[in-house]
Amino acid sequence: MHHGIELRFAGAGHRIDLFGLTGGKTVTIYGQHEVVKDLVAARLATGRPLVFEVESVTPEGIDTAQPRILYRKDGEAHELHCDVIAGCDGFHGICRPSIPEDRLTLFERIYPFAWLGILAKAPPAADELIYAHHERGFALFTMRSQSVSRLYLQVTPDEDLNLWPDERIWEELHARSDDGTGWRANEGPILQKSVTGMRSFVCEPMRFGRLFLAGDSAHIVPPTGAKGMNLAIADIRVLARALTAFFRDGSETLLDAYSATCLRRIWKAQHFSWMMTSMLHRWEDASPFDRRRQLAELEYVAASRAASTALAENYVGLPFEE
Numbered sequence: 001m002h003h004g005i006e007l008r009f010a011g012a013g014h015r016i017d018l019f020g021l022t023g024g025k026t027v028t029i030y031g032q033h034e035v036v037k038d039l040v041a042a043r044l045a046t047g048r049p050l051v052f053e054v055e056s057v058t059p060e061g062i063d064t065a066q067p068r069i070l071y072r073k074d075g076e077a078h079e080l081h082c083d084v085i086a087g088c089d090g091f092h093g094i095c096r097p098s099i100p101e102d103r104l105t106l107f108e109r110i111y112p113f114a115w116l117g118i119l120a121k122a123p124p125a126a127d128e129l130i131y132a133h134h135e136r137g138f139a140l141f142t143m144r145s146q147s148v149s150r151l152y153l154q155v156t157p158d159e160d161l162n163l164w165p166d167e168r169i170w171e172e173l174h175a176r177s178d179d180g181t182g183w184r185a186n187e188g189p190i191l192q193k194s195v196t197g198m199r200s201f202v203c204e205p206m207r208f209g210r211l212f213l214a215g216d217s218a219h220i221v222p223p224t225g226a227k228g229m230n231l232a233i234a235d236i237r238v239l240a241r242a243l244t245a246f247f248r249d250g251s252e253t254l255l256d257a258y259s260a261t262c263l264r265r266i267w268k269a270q271h272f273s274w275m276m277t278s279m280l281h282r283w284e285d286a287s288p289f290d291r292r293r294q295l296a297e298l299e300y301v302a303a304s305r306a307a308s309t310a311l312a313e314n315y316v317g318l319p320f321e322e
Contacts, residue, residue, distance in 0.1 A: 031144060032229055054078075059085055059098045063209035084246070084255075086239060087213045088232070091201070096217050099208040109274075111198040111222060113281055115140075115152040116159060118169060122149050122188025131224075131280055132177045133298060138281045139176035140224075141185055151185065154281055157197050166190050198222040198277065200270055205259035212239055212258060219266050224280060225273035230317060235262050265318060272314040 043050045054071040061067045062085060069080040087095025096104075124143040132139040137154035144150045153172055155164075170187050177185060201220035206213040215232030238261050242254035279297050283290065301307045 035229065057089075057094055059087075059095060059211060062098060062211040065210065067210045083210070084243060085211045086236075087211055087217045088215050088236075090216045091220055093217050095211060096203060096213055099211065103208055105204045107200075107202040107204070109200040111200075111277060111281075112157070112284065113137075113154050114157045114159060114195050114197045115223065116155045116161070116164060116169070116193065116195050117150065117152045118190050119144060119192040120149045120151060120186075120188045120190050121147065122186040123147050124149050125184065125186045129226075130177065131276075132179075133280050134176040134178075135282065136172070136176055138224075139173055141173075141177065148191070149186065149188070155195060157195075159195050161193055161195060164193065169193075196223070198224075200274060202263070202266060202270060204263060206235075206262055207255075207259045212255075214239060214262075218262075219270070221270060221273040222277045224276040225269065225315065227269040227273050231266055231269055234265055238262055268314075268318060 040050065051071075051073060054073045056070070056072045058070045059067060060070060065083075067082045067085050069082060069085065071078050071080070085095070087093065087098075089095050123146060124141070126141065129143075130141040132141070138152075139154070140152040142150045142152075151173055153169065153176070169190065170185075173185055177183065199220055200222060203213060203218045206218045214235035216228065218235070219231060221227045221231065238254075238258060242258050245251045245254050279294060279301070283294075286294070301311060
């Protein structure tokens with residue numbers, strides 16, 4: 001659990017701790033791998049089937065009242081008859097492409113940088129998530145557990161991991177977090193390295209017939225604002241309420257409102273994630289004006305309680321507007 005988040009602007013001495021600006025809420029790290037384990041355990045506890053490692057998954061009849069899912073398991077063909085299909089299969093899944101192209105509007109922005117992320121067997125050096133802005137690029141210090149740290153560096157989208165031995169990664173992490181106080185991340189064996197590209201993406205609408213898109217299949221945010229899984233869970237909360245009404249009394253009112261209800265929150269989170277990404281990363285094509293404007297924005301967020309509170313509200317999570 002983290003007690004807040006902190007922005008550090010290396011070389012400038014500015015800090016902002018957002019704990020206390022959100023009504024006493026804390027920022028808690030609930031890793032996706034832990035969410036998946038808990039969801040699997042909850043499903044198994046019901047005694048209902050849960051099928052992994054299937055092939056040739058194909059939704060059919062999604063524009064009818066009786067959609068189907070075809071798939072193969074251990075070489076055998078199976079057919080699942082549905083009332084509703086929830087497309088929670090990620091950005092590269094098969095649900096969104098099953099919708100006719102002329103029925104969707106896609107919005108996308110590709111960012112000119114990526115994150116080099118590592119898992120290190122080292123205890124986090126702070127209770128807070130630390131966002132670092134530096135002339136050499138962005139860095140983020142967070143945690144996976146009390147003994148494992150999750151750390152990131154801004155790099156190019158086509159970065160070659162072979163050019164990043166462990167020593168260079170630690171050197172760059174220390175350089176980008178140096179705010180003159182002597183704080184340093186704890187070092188340890190690096191367990192995993194990867195490069196993740198950054199994009200913003202929204203698909204409208206999030207429904208076609210009896211197929212409802214949720215999570216990354218409908219929208220992607222750059223990870224700077226930490227909103228990806230939060231938005232997916234928010235989608236499912238809205239869909240669960242709509243499905244409850246549908247199966248309880250046959251009402252489709254909430255199902256009809258699903259896409260519009262989710263998209264209101266999604267676009268707000270898209271703005272916040274874009275803002276955090278734009279404010280904290282180094283842009284190679286930035287003019288001297290752009291650079292000065294960016295630094296002014298950072299200093300304003302650090303100095304203004306109103307700006308800090310707005311950032312904290314978005315980071316912790318906006319209230320539901322259903």
